[in-house]
Structure formats: structure tokens, C-alpha cells
Amino acid sequence: MEKIDVIAQFEQLIKEKEAFFLLKHSITCPISAAAFDEYEAFLNEETNQTGYYLAVQDSRELSNYIAETAGIRHQSPQVIFFKEGKPKWDESHWKITKSNLAAIR
Template sequence: MKKIDSVEEFEALIENEKNVLLVKHSLTCPISHAAFEEYESFVEENAEFNNYYLAVQDSRPLSNYIAEKFQIKHESPQALLFSNGEVVWHASHWKITYSSLTKALEELNQ
């Protein structure tokens, strides 16, 4: 799991990687903290996948850019699964769980 901070980093990722999972989270929100723990558990079992995150407080311009570019309302926490440069799945708040992330990855691989 790698942290990204800039629009340039993000654009390079979705251009160069077929599939990318990105979690946007808040450093101060308890709901976001719980979702991030679920994401960390998922990453432990799926380390070979392209797993990334951004902290909204540190990367607000990037978070806003993603929301605008893909026409998906910004939420925090928020998980977005990209395939071939497009969002193919997203979830927010309590819907970000180990099982929902696993299911999204399984559906992508079908």
C-alpha cells in the first residue's frame, strides 16, 4: 500500500497500471479510521494488487481532482477501483469492508 499525494502521481498510476484500488481517508474521522483498518486488512491479503491511498487533509487538490474527473461525489472515507483508467466500483463510509473490497476485486477478475 502506497500513499499518493499529487495529481501527477495519480495520472501516472491510472495510465500505467491496468487496475488500481485507491482509498481516500480522513486523518481525524473515526468512521474513516475504521474503513482504513478494513482496507489495511484487505491489503495484507492482496499485497500483489496495486493498492494506494491518500489522506484528504494532505491531498485535498488530488481528492477534488478525482471527484471532478470521474463525476463521483467526494466522500471520506471512499474506496475507488479503477480498471483501464475508469472507475468500475466505489464505496464509502461503512460500506468499505474487507468483504466488500474482496468482492469488488473478485468481480473485476471475472
């Protein structure tokens, strides 16, 4: 799992990656901490999946940009699955679980 901080990094992922997960993480929220743990466990178990995250407090401009370009209302925590440059699935808060993430292809 790799942290991204700026729009250019996100745009590079969209261009280069066939599919990837992105977590919008709040570093001050206990619900987000639980979601982060589930996300990390999923990525550690599913070695064929690629995952990134951003800390909303550190990367507000990037977080807003993703919401606008993806057409998905911002939430935190929130996981978005991108495939072929487009958002194919998103979920937030307590619905971010290892099993829910594993069901996405």
C-alpha cells in the same frame, strides 16, 4: 499500500496500472480510521491487488481532481476501484469492508 499526494502521481497510476484501488482517507475521522484498517487488511490478504491512498486533509486538490475527473461525488472515507483508467466501483463509510473489497474484480 502507498500514499499519493499530487495529481501527477494519480495521472501516472491511471496510465501505468491496469487496475488499482484508491482510498480517500480522513486522518481525523474515526469511521475513516476503521475503513483504513479494513482496506489495509484487504490489501495485506489479497497480494495480487494494488492499493493506494490519500489523506484528504493533506491532498485536497488531488481529492477534488479525482472526484471531478472520475465523475464520483467526493466522500470520506471512500474507496474507488479503477480499471483500464476508469472508475468501475466506489463505496464509502461503513461499506468499506474487507469482504466488500474482496468481491471486486
